[in-house]
Every structure is written in C-alpha cells, then in structure tokens.
Amino acid sequence: MTIFAYARVSTDGQSVDAQVKALRAAGAERVFKETASGAKTDRAQLRRALAALGKGDVLLVTRLDRLARSTRDLLNTLDAIARAGAGFRSLADAWADTTTAHGRLMLTVLGGLAEFERELIRARTSEGRSRAKARGVHMGRPPALTRHQREEALAALAEGSATQADLARRFNVSRSTISRLQT
Structure with missing residues (x-):
C-alpha cells in the first residue's frame, strides 16, 4: 500500500509548501503538486496521481476543495479512485475517508444527494420547456427561411x-x- 498525495494551489503567488508538509507528516510517499484553478477540469498532476494509484493505495489531500470544486467533480474523481481499487482520505475532512466504512457511507449519501439534485434540475427544466412550448415559444435554432x-x-x-x-x-x-x- 502506497500513500500518494495531491496538493494544489490556484495561483502562481501561492505556495503548496504547507500542504506538502502536512501530507508528508501524514505518511505520503509521493506528492503530486499543481498550480491550477479548481474550476479547471483537466489538471495534469491530478491525472498523473490517479494513474499512479493501484489496488490498496490511498490518495491523500489536505482538504476536499484541493481535489474538487463541485460535488459532481468530487464524485467523478472518487469514482476514478475506486475503479483503481484505491482509497481516498482528506486530512481536514475526517468523514471523507473511503478507507473506512463510515467514510464510504458518508460519500454514498453525498452521491445520492447529488443524484437527487440532478433529477430535480432535470424535472424543473422539463417543466419549464413544456410551459414555454405551451405559450408558443419556439425551441431550438431560428428557422433558416422566412x-x-x-x-x-x-x-x-x-x-x-x-x-x-x-x-x-x-x-x-x-x-x-x-x-x-x-x-
């Protein structure tokens, strides 16, 4: 079992040093460091960290917001970690630890809430589209010909x-x- 870590800051003016120190103190053997916005979905060092994970390994971060910007992004990343047969831990968020039964439960609940939220959004969007069509609003591109x-x-x-x-x-x-x- 290898403990990999991921440290990220958003701007060049910030330093990952404090994160790296905390991650090493928690047992991280290799730290992937990155300067990139959390809103950016394609982060090279995160991609490398995920690719390095094997069965029984753990990916460690200092806080969840260093890994993901949204619930959906977090769940997608955690899914990639699980598919590698690895676990995940956040130092500041003790409940976000897929190496324990309680952590897996919390993340499953979080996933269920995210799915519920997506269904609510889909239903509201569908209702809005139906009401607009009933009012005679044209959906889609404007006609090419008069x-x-x-x-x-x-x-x-x-x-x-x-x-x-x-x-x-x-x-x-x-x-x-x-x-x-x-x-």
Missing part, C-alpha cells in the same frame, strides 16, 4: 421550375434545408 421563402420554395418545387439545389443556392441554405420543406 415563411415567405418557404412558400416560394415549395411553389417552385411543385411547379418544377427549380431544383432543390437551385433553391438552396438562391436562399443561401443547405440542400437538406430545402429537402425538409417537403416533409
């Missing part, structure tokens, strides 16, 4: 006085836009 242009194109196609390609060039749209008028 009502008059659509009527003109359909009439020309019906008469045979223009091909779909001719109409597409005339109205500066794709041929498939003209083709869809006939459906």
Whole structure:
C-alpha cells in the first residue's frame, strides 16, 4: 500500500509548501503538486496521481476543495479512485475517508444527494420547456427561411421550375434545408 498525495494551489503567488508538509507528516510517499484553478477540469498532476494509484493505495489531500470544486467533480474523481481499487482520505475532512466504512457511507449519501439534485434540475427544466412550448415559444435554432421563402420554395418545387439545389443556392441554405420543406 502506497500513500500518494495531491496538493494544489490556484495561483502562481501561492505556495503548496504547507500542504506538502502536512501530507508528508501524514505518511505520503509521493506528492503530486499543481498550480491550477479548481474550476479547471483537466489538471495534469491530478491525472498523473490517479494513474499512479493501484489496488490498496490511498490518495491523500489536505482538504476536499484541493481535489474538487463541485460535488459532481468530487464524485467523478472518487469514482476514478475506486475503479483503481484505491482509497481516498482528506486530512481536514475526517468523514471523507473511503478507507473506512463510515467514510464510504458518508460519500454514498453525498452521491445520492447529488443524484437527487440532478433529477430535480432535470424535472424543473422539463417543466419549464413544456410551459414555454405551451405559450408558443419556439425551441431550438431560428428557422433558416422566412415563411415567405418557404412558400416560394415549395411553389417552385411543385411547379418544377427549380431544383432543390437551385433553391438552396438562391436562399443561401443547405440542400437538406430545402429537402425538409417537403416533409
């Protein structure tokens, strides 16, 4: 079992030294250090730390906010750690310790709450979209052709006085836009 650690600061003016000292004191054998915003999802040193994890290893951080900016980001990272067969510990957040049954329980509850929140957001968004459609709000991109242009194109196609390609060039749209008028 190897204890890996991840230390992160947000700006160049900050130092990871205090984090590294605390992580080494807690038994970290290797510390991955990074200067990157927590909002940035692609962090090279975190990616390397996750890749280094093996079965029975532990990833250690000083605080949860050093690892993730949002609940979703935290849960995704913890999932990657679990898939590697490793555990996770936060020095400042004793409840966030997947090496213990209590820590796994707390993180499972956290995951359930995040999933519940996503479902609530999805339901509210769906209801809002339905109400907007009922009010006649057009969803999606605006039409490429005006009502008059659509009527003109359909009439020309019906008469045979223009091909779909001719109409597409005339109205500066794709041929498939003209083709869809006939459906």
